[in-house]
Amino acid sequence: MPPSLMSVRVPLRRRIGGASSTRGARCSPVPGQRGFTLIEVLLATVLLAAGLALAFATLRASTATVERGEALAARSERMRAVEGFLRRRLASAQPIGFATDPANGNVLRFVGEPDRMRFVADLPDYLGRGGPHLHDIAVYDDGDGARLAVSFAMVLAGETVVEEDPRPPEPLVPDLSEARFRYRGLDAENGLTEWMDSWEAVDQLPLQVSIEIASGRGGAWPPLVVALPQSTGGIGSALPSGNRGSRLNLGGRARRRR
Numbered sequence: 001m002p003p004s005l006m007s008v009r010v011p012l013r014r015r016i017g018g019a020s021s022t023r024g025a026r027c028s029p030v031p032g033q034r035g036f037t038l039i040e041v042l043l044a045t046v047l048l049a050a051g052l053a054l055a056f057a058t059l060r061a062s063t064a065t066v067e068r069g070e071a072l073a074a075r076s077e078r079m080r081a082v083e084g085f086l087r088r089r090l091a092s093a094q095p096i097g098f099a100t101d102p103a104n105g106n107v108l109r110f111v112g113e114p115d116r117m118r119f120v121a122d123l124p125d126y127l128g129r130g131g132p133h134l135h136d137i138a139v140y141d142d143g144d145g146a147r148l149a150v151s152f153a154m155v156l157a158g159e160t161v162v163e164e165d166p167r168p169p170e171p172l173v174p175d176l177s178e179a180r181f182r183y184r185g186l187d188a189e190n191g192l193t194e195w196m197d198s199w200e201a202v203d204q205l206p207l208q209v210s211i212e213i214a215s216g217r218g219g220a221w222p223p224l225v226v227a228l229p230q231s232t233g234g235i236g237s238a239l240p241s242g243n244r245g246s247r248l249n250l251g252g253r254a255r256r257r258r
Helices: 003-027 038-091
Strands: 110-113 116-122 132-141 146-156 170-173 176-184 208-215 224-227 246-249 254-257
Touching: 038 116, 038 132, 038 170, 038 208, 038 224, 110 176, 146 176
Parallel strands: none
Antiparallel strands: 110 116, 116 132, 132 146, 146 170, 176 208, 176 246, 208 224, 246 254
16 A cells, blocks of 8 residues: 555544544543432422412412402392382382272372382383383292392273283392382371381372392392382371381291391
8 A cells, every 4th residue: 555545544543533532522421410310300290280289279269259259240230220220210100090999999009018019100111112101019939039020011091901911020139038118108297207018098109118128149238218209298007016117038938027
């Protein structure tokens, strides 16, 4: 072999050998360097699982808080809507007869009972055909739970028009647990009478009406007192003192007297 080739090949070997030795030095483990032990891996996994569980618990609690807030807001809005409806309907009551008492021939303009009210007021267009309608606000209990509802019927020439296919009562408080209607007028000396559970002067409107409602999920509502502008302050028949302060408790389907 010519000397020139030998002189070329020898340096190549040296360079290749040097590169191999350098690569081997780089791949060799460094003293003092080690990996994770099994205990460390398990500990990290446990900490990660605990963090995820805490995050999910916080998210679940936040979701439940939001849902409770939305339910409370919906109940409050429902309460305001029902109270506003009752206030507007009672304030618009008119001294229009809707029936005649067959016992004495008196015209019925307002019939008030502990759990039912009947009077005539103009019906808004969004609720029907408008005009004077009998408003029948009553407590219903058909075995599926008590509820406060209202029904409407047209009044014509002092008589209630009975429809062939009347609409069912519109629910106002579906989960009713307690209701109390009371009435007040003027006595013989033009002074306010005490609150009475029944309005006996059926041919006149009471001066004021008090409504107390309690629902199963919303609890006791704020008392509602409505003045009837078109009332003449009729003299309500005096009731025995034992009849005052009665309350209709619907939870046990019995009246509770205090």
